[in-house]
Amino acid sequence: MQHAAVTILGGAVRVCDVPPPAHTTFEGFLDGIQRSTTIAYVDGVPLLHGTAAAAIRARDADGRMITWRAPQIDHAIYASRVLLGDATWNDIGAILDARGQSLYDSDDALPVTSRHPSSLLRQALDALSRVRNDLERAVGDTWCDAHPERPLYVDGSVRTSHAMMRSPGVIGVVKSHATLYVPDDALGLVTALGAGQRTSVIVALDAADRPRFLTWYLRLRSAAGRDPFFGLIRVECGVRDADAREAESHADTASAWLLAERSPIARPDARWDVMPYAIRDCEVYLRAVA
């Protein structure tokens, strides 16, 4: 469990009732997928075939989903260049090039710390995740360029994209809670949120303690008798040049939209308690085409 550096608007975390949802205005839903298979080992170094894809599914006036522009899809082989050696790396690269595929260095971001195959695989998977994030960001940025005002639901954090942080209609939804954005003493308040309740707005800070983005917790479905994180999401959006009252108002509006996305239910996806159907639709689409 990690704690993020935050500032609590108003000094303390409060519980707020979200106004009943009357409608939702999200027009686009951004999500990405990744898929991988270890295809070979060369001198103990794994070669991972990875597919990453990202797309926005737009919702038309009848509530039906269609793909907005072309999806971003990337197929590549991930391996450690250092451990393979330049000669082998170049040989493999030439073979893949002839087949129209790319070879990515999984050490590109982080240096190799262990030759353990599991470690190497984890490093390759991390590289694949970074490619997926890049694709998601690219698709999201394209949306923001084209429709800066149109509400976009992003499955995941938005803080990696300046364009998305700046666009007033972009809302990021984080389903995991490995990093806490409230102090320990407010955790009980978060886990005790009832369906349709949210926390007050929290300002996440960057390394220089400057406001980086706004976030708050929202309970989509009652967790009575269940895991305390059941139906709990954390919402992110860019920091606006506005006061705390306006931030809370924006949080109410966005939370109401998110509550309106609870139906139809996203089953059979296991994350149905925190995932809107439109995001599941986007995932199904990407799995079908990628």
Place this chain on the structure above:
Amino acid sequence: MIAIAADDVRRPLGRVVATERRPNTPHEFHFWTALDANVGIGTIVRVDGTVVVNGHVPQIYGVVMEGQSWTDMLSPLDDVLGRDGQPDGGLVATQRTEIRLYTASVLRHIPDEPLQPVPMGTVWLADDHDIALALRMDGYVGRTAIPVGLYRSGGTESPVYLDADFLLGPEAAHLNITGVSGLATKTSAVEWLLQSIFAHFPADKGSVAAVCFNVKGPDLLYLDQPAALAADDLAMYEKLGVPAEPFQNVQYYAPYDAALRGLATIRSNEALQHNVQPLTWGLKEVLQYAVTLLDREDIDAKADALIDFITDRVVGQKFSDPMLGGEMIVHTFADLDQWFRTLLDGLERKDSQTWRTHHVATIRKVRNRLVNLATRCAGLVTDGADVSDLPFGTFEDRSVHVLDVANLEEDAQGLIFARVVSKLREHLERRDLGVNHVVVFVDELNKYAPSDGPETYVRRMLLDIAERGRYLGMVLFSAQQFRSQVHKRVVGNAGTALYGRMDGDELATPGYAVLSPAVRTKLSTLDKGQLMVRHPHFTQPVFVRFPRPSVLTGRLGVERFPAAPLEEFDAAMLRRLRRFDGGLTLDWLRSVIALVDEPDVIRAVRATEREAPRDARSFFSAQFRRQVAPRELAAPQALVQPLARPVGDDPYGF
């Protein structure tokens, strides 16, 4: 709508899909479409393959036989959860992904060989050209095509043709139509198809006429009267190339009613009498088909032999025998009765029990049965020699002959059917009917050719037409409500089958198991004017629409031409005579028939009808023997004086 339709034809309709669990085969394939695709059960589609096979990109034609839709919902419970248990509750922001998956039966592969499973490819709505290819009509359109209706789906509106060689022979023949009663589909379809045949039957195939048995209601009784058609119907006539006109040459025939005062038909309105003729047969005509009226269990071989003897040796020729005391000629039922009486008297006088090997009991029995025929079929069978019949030998091309037997007992219906069909057959065999092909239309096949029940002469004749008629040019158009209850060989020999709206119970019978559940559902909900067609060239059933017949419906006909009211005897006779002389009056008739018995008047009227004389007044009057003119009697003259005069107030005069 047309604009949308045109777009629909140009845009792909869907894509072929196949999975291991739902593979495509040479005879069936699956495709999905957009949710708003203009496609449904019965739609004809074309698949364009993507891989060249044997030098050709295959094209496959199919007709949609089944449709399914589903969403990505795992369990109905998901929707309950999503709506918090309230059917109208909750805001549903997104519509679930939904598929429309159709299954089509293959109509045709082009090229025909090699016959392979339907490939993946793009699916298109069929256009006119595709419809012709899909239904293999390209082989006979322009030669022997008979329009049966319009295929309408997805904006395509294409004529569908039957092949005359397979409808009227010689390749195949006969047509059977089934459907629930009350929708006027069966009769309307036959009327429409006869119009279409008359308009399109190729001249090089010869001439054609129709003989229709009107067994119920007035539906066939106004075929010569025009109907007011809607614009949509007129457009269909135009598209199908059939004149929207009533039949030009129709003759009606009906026996007299039991009281012999008029014809037993609803078509008795005076304005429609110009083409209504009596149907009356005498002894000679009836005796040949007497077996249809006689109970086979009652008439044994001995009786049969005597009937044959009378038919061959007695009727219509001079016959002498010592037992008869001289020469006799039997022309009528009255003559026959006299012949029997003379014979039996002779046997009694000579105290003999047999005559020419026939036992007296057999003679009495045959006399009883034969003479009784005139009573059982009164109105049809005349006691005299006057006969009014169909114009066997002079049938005209494109003529329709309607026999109204709706008001007759079953015996008489059977007799009429047996004799008319037999005569048609005889003349067709001799090639002297007047036409090369004759369509015989019989409704209520459930009654006349049931799949179970006792063997009847009518059923045997229907079977005979169904199995051998096409070689002669005799074509059976039959209709019934329940096809499953009709003799299998009758419906099985019908090359073409039409289905209107069907009853659910009927559709549940094994005969319809070959149809998909969706097609059966469509059959149970067909509109008026919609038919499912099976024809030898069509490898799958096809749905078509046909226009309302351009003849007056029975219901409107009865309203517009109400039947003549029941009349007094003399008024009824006058109405029949006025067909030949409109100046005849009731007073004149009454003066002529004042002292004549009714049977003699009827005989005279029939003679006038048969001869159609130029001077009907004189001809009719001449039919009666000279009568002593009636005169007033003078007041009786008192020749004898009363014995006593009354005295005072004594009333007794004593």
